[in-house]
Amino acid sequence: MLNLSGRTRTFASRLPALPVVVYVREKFEGNYKARGQAHAITARVGLTLKHGAGRLGHLIMNRDTDGDDHAPLETHQRQAPAERVTVPRQAATRRLMRAEIFYAAGLIAFALLAAFARFNSYFGWDLRATRALQSLDVPGLFDLMRVASVPGNRWIPHALTAVTALLFLAFRRRSEAAALLLSAGGGAIVNTLLKILIARPRPTAELVTVFRELGTRSFPSGHVTFYVCYFGFLFFVAYALLPRGSRLRRAVLVAAALPVVLIGFSRVYLGAHWPSDTLGAYLVSGLWLAFSLDVYRRWKQRATFHATAAGAAIEG
Numbered sequence: 318m319l320n321l322s323g324r325t326r327t328f329a330s331r332l333p334a335l336p337v338v339v340y341v342r343e344k345f346e347g348n349y350k351a352r353g354q355a356h357a358i359t360a361r362v363g364l365t366l367k368h369g370a371g372r373l374g375h376l377i378m379n380r381d382t383d384g385d386d387h388a389p390l391e392t393h394q395r396q397a398p399a400e401r402v403t404v405p406r407q408a409a410t411r412r413l414m415r416a417e418i419f420y421a422a423g424l425i426a427f428a429l430l431a432a433f434a435r436f437n438s439y440f441g442w443d444l445r446a447t448r449a450l451q452s453l454d455v456p457g458l459f460d461l462m463r464v465a466s467v468p469g470n471r472w473i474p475h476a477l478t479a480v481t482a483l484l485f486l487a488f489r490r491r492s493e494a495a496a497l498l499l500s501a502g503g504g505a506i507v508n509t510l511l512k513i514l515i516a517r518p519r520p521t522a523e524l525v526t527v528f529r530e531l532g533t534r535s536f537p538s539g540h541v542t543f544y545v546c547y548f549g550f551l552f553f554v555a556y557a558l559l560p561r562g563s564r565l566r567r568a569v570l571v572a573a574a575l576p577v578v579l580i581g582f583s584r585v586y587l588g589a590h591w592p593s594d595t596l597g598a599y600l601v602s603g604l605w606l607a608f609s610l611d612v613y614r615r616w617k618q619r620a621t622f623h624a625t626a627a628g629a630a631i632e633g
Contacts, residue, residue, distance in 0.1 A: 367394035420604060427600040435515045439524070443591040447525045450586050461630070463528075465576065465583040468541035470559045474492060477504065478547060497550055504546035504605045509541050511601065520588050527588035538590045541598035542605075544580045548573045549606045 435441070468477060478501040485494035513577035517536035520527060533539075552573035581595040 337459060354477040359556055380382065394522070416607075420607070423600055423604045427597060427604070430517055430593060430597050430600070431536070432512070434517050434597065438518050439520070439591050440593055443593050444524060446592045447520065447588070450582065451526050451588070461579075462583040465579040466587060466589075467542055468576065469543050469580065472565055474501070474505070474543045481547075481551070492613060492616040493554055496609055496616065497547070500550040500606055500609035501547045502600055503609065504542050505539070506599070507601065507605055508537060508542040512539070517594070522588075522592055525588050527585070529589070531589060535590055536594045537598035537601055538581075538594045539585050539598075540584055541580050541595050542587075542602040544577050545599060545602035546574050546606050546609070550609065551601075552577075553610055 467473065472492065478497065482497050485491070512534040512611040515536045516534055519531055519533070519535040522530075552570060555566060555569040555573060560567060581599065582593075582594055584590040585592050
């Protein structure tokens with residue numbers, strides 16, 4: 318026969334009449350004559366306690382008692398949720414600090430480059446790099462560079478942005494459509510304002526080969542700004558939304574990244590910009606794209622929150 322100590326019997330009698338507790342009291346405090354029956358009951362009690370351990374532990378830790386036997390366990394259980402909450406906050410804080418450092422470094426680098434570009438029509442390394450690139454004698458290179466710049470010519474950026482936004486709306490992707498307009502449209506406004514402010518002249522035919530004369534300002538490159546803000550946004554949306562490992566995802570990522578890489582070389586090779594013009598455009602448009610993606614992420618979180626709240630209200 319199994320015997321309980323006096324303290325255990327007293328504590329068992331104080332517990333609420335939960336099924337597991339009643340079962341324990343009845344089986345342990347009973348008088349069983351057959352030894353085999355006692356072993357069978359003990360096995361059943363052990364199995365029941367195994368499945369009900371979590372619930373009994375919760376009752377034991379929250380009971381009113383004069384002793385201090387369970388005080389350290391209560392303290393540990395109370396601190397555990399705080400640890401689970403603190404770790405994600407620390408990770409989020411580290412990510413925020415890295416983002417702030419990235420923004421600060423990018424802004425400082427662009428500000429320095431823009432200040433020098435404001436008072437220098439071109440740098441010595443601009444001239445050397447442009448002449449070196451234009452001296453390449455590769456079959457089909459000129460056609461490739463010319464075609465790479467076509468999506469950024471005249472009215473085409475506006476048409477591409479509008480059509481893509483309408484396609485997002487057609488597939489009920491309102492956050493994506495709004496964020497694309499913010500990224501590409503806002504990038505164009507920022508680029509125009511910077512060109513007016515810095516007022517740097519374009520390369521001339523006396524210094525390098527110019528395939529087409531342009532009357533607008535040079536710093537920063539408008540083509541590069543549009544490509545980063547438009548194709549860069551599509552790249553990150555495809556990365557986030559399309560199925561992982563799918564051929565469609567890989568194809569879209571390559572198709573979106575390739576123009577961004579080529580456009581800087583294209584504008585320099587065609588004599589439309591100095592290398593520093595394209596570098597400045599990559600910097601400022603990268604910062605604007607990062608800002609647009611952050612706004613897009615917040616919009617998506619808000620939309621998900623409202624959708625979840627609405628679903629809970631309907632179920633309630």
